[in-house]
Amino acid sequence: MPTTDGLQLAVTDFGSPGDTRPTLVCVHGYPDNSSVWLPLVRLLGSELRIVTYDVRGHGSSQAPASRAGYLIEQLSADLQAVIDAVSPTEPVHLLGHDWGSTQTWEAVAGNVPTERIATFTSVSGPSLDQTGAWLRTPDRSASGLLRRLKQGAESSYIGLFQIPLLPELAWRSGVLDRIVGGSPVDRTRSDRINGLELYRANALSKMARPQPRPVTVPVQVIVPRHDAYVSRALATEAPRPYVADLTVRDVDGSHWVVAEQPELVAPLVRDFMLSRA
Template identity: 40%
Template structure:
């Protein structure tokens, strides 16, 4: 393994020699990373390098994998009992007398559930982070409950997981897996991972893959049928557990973990919009969650778990919101804060941005910052993007919310009026997407961009030619960008509110009238929106839901949804309504 500062040793356990690699200061808390199938310890290289500055990081090749020797005979050599012996041997060698923090992925997580629920490891494990691998005992009970009480929903869950587990049946066949892995499958596996799971090339997988996969077939043969048919009744976790669930896991249903609290009372749930191999595709987020969890456990305090909706999805993520000083922007910053996200509140009004950040910390954000920037100023946005990237890292969710209102007929709207509304409403979105979206793209670990458009984007109005044009452009920009970034797991959503009670009504400009008439129309519009009284908090809820579900276009208010429906199925009606002269 080509990790800076890596130290290799051999540990003898149960007749096999285990290859163990250590990084970081041995005086710090020890984090043991256990790989899955058909992997070797190199699957953890990106995560390990990120944790090594803070912890004593230990990786080892499971018996029969990588540079660890294989048991002889292979049959019966990969039972969970023997794998537990290996883990204890490694833990005693690298952290004698001090419990370790266990992290497992795939079959490393299956093993981890065994380690954290058997009595002989009690006191040796301080915490367990599970990724993409259930306890076979919990899985067995999950199947049993659905067989005993076969409701349509439960039968559907069984059939769904049964379809996802197609490869398990093949791995139980004699000789076929070994022939496939040492033949064409072993040669093509790296390319398959890259194409299907979007796993980037690097030091993984290693040249030992064909033998690793052939030996690892015995993990399934020695354990799966026996445990699923006769699951342990005492498989309770004796340490805090953090569950990281990839939403797009092709092999495991999220429903497998529905009753997990009954087996792991000290449970923290996390959700990632990613596929199965998150140690390779999402090392930043995985590392951050491991660090947060281990630090909380080491501090002797329960982790401060956010209580907001979608907290398992956005906890710890970095979210930047423009126009966050008031209205929809402030409500959105608060909603992400309540979900445990770290929030950057951006507004051209410094005092309002500072206030939003202060309140965001009070409602749940572990960290919140304020930044002053005019989104229409390209240089200011470039400086903002560079500062955020240098000091905080890459933004996980960007919300381009800043906008201004402008009302008036086309011939009453001057060239300066057009420039102002397009500079903020369109160019402000373009700057945000270009600068922060590029950082997401270069990181290669996904992300999400939210652009606040409007129902005016698809509902023409004789009174809003400039505003509607700017928002229609934002809607089309979002659709184009969503298509371009889809292959990089970067979602793009256009949010289209209707009449929302915010202060944009009091700051919107009206062209073609004097100052006194403009003030009267602003007050009248504010009263109209006030009577409608659709709160910005509902728009914020829609934004979080849209990001969690990766929705493309989200009309929010009832009138916005109705107009969107008409724009698709009866645009003539909208064009007729647009001809009606609005009251003054």
Template identity: 40%
Template sequence: MDVLRERRRTVSAQGAELAVFEYGMDPDPSVPSLLLVHGYPDDHRVFQDVLRELATTHHLVAYDTRNAGQSVASGKTGTYTLAALVDDLFAVLDALDSASVHLAGHDWGSIQGWAAIQDPRAAGRITGFTSISGPDLRHFGRWLRGAARTPRRWPQLAGQLTRSWYVAAFQIPLLPEAAWRLLLTRRYEFAVRRSVDDNPGRGLALYRTNLFSREPLPPFARVAMPVQVVVPTKDPFLSPALVDGLDTWIDDLTVLRVEGGHWWPATRPADFAEVLRTGLLPPQ
């Protein structure tokens, strides 16, 4: 019998209707609650296998972000700002029966998570954070500037800039959408075993709105809650060196290097579940 019984609801946020999915145990103070946020070009289904691993012991929540899956956003491209995405996350938290959650994010879900845990609204509601393959944007900028000023780090800088080629490519009008429709969708589905949204422009708006933008980032703040950063050592997009300097503004930091690529949470769900189960989500 499949233990992954799904309960769906719709949560309204400014300019969006978010599809939210709950699994596993019912909310209860004795049951750990976990909120998982996906990245690009995924939707909540990228976590299905790890949700199945944890369903008998945890209250689990995942949702399609406003650029993906069954969620719907209205308005102009500006509705995809990082600030709007963080507001969505807290709108989902407001709708839950759980008093607090551990937050886990992958790719753009992790980027949103970094901003959320530095938001004053996180106090008492987010008890810890697990980040996989998605840096804090303000730390990323600080890391790039520091590497540029330090000659011995120039090889690291060159390596990360090479890995980030797609960020500039995504700024080109129409071409990335055509590439997804004609070339990349089937390859991605085969590699990660997940479906891709048929409107890739929604996801690309994350890059076009938030990178190379004059829109101010959410405030940069010191973090006291436990933070675990999972670093897949074979990630083709992000250098393992990006964790350098995190300990200067995170009081309780754990860095875990794992064998795998960017989609490690989907390709190694049992390992991901064990990280969550034994690392930052001990039985209550």
């Protein structure tokens, strides 16, 4: 399907013509593609209409010609185009993982009309604006300082990704594959290389000048206990001042839980959707 700037996105609708079941649109993270959702589709596909798509530059979707094509405002426009195409009259439920969740936070904070979104479930992908504000929140206690220092260490890869050519070389040499490990997904070289532009176009600029906005959409944050990149403190504390209806659920998994242990995620997503139906 076409985007507002003339690219083509690869969208897969696992429903059927005339499907009236609740629609769940899934947004994958980095360095994955939409195949990360296939285990979840197998678990929930009989109960929900599930739609997945390859984020621009990943999988079978086209890549923009410049870094500006990865700005988060354009990613929100892509998501809205998918929503409008697959469910033109009814709101959809959203599920995001890693960078898919990070970009979807922008959508639910107003970049996509809130009446088009029924719920949002976030897994291991905090809002950049909320993160920037959380890091600046005064907390002189030893535990508060420790939480922020710990998250800074866990997010150090973001600084690495800003360096020209070095992360590309690390991916091509296999070094980052050994470090990142994780989800049993059919990642391509394009997924690994193109997705770096998501960080370069958005991460530092958004967190340097955070502008968190109120979120009126019901949000569920799923927190893997063994996430090496997003601490529980960040995942749960950063959204709390801004989300009117926030539910937090802990699971015994890693950052890659959506692919490694989808059986932990699937019932939480389904039950949250149905509780807000």
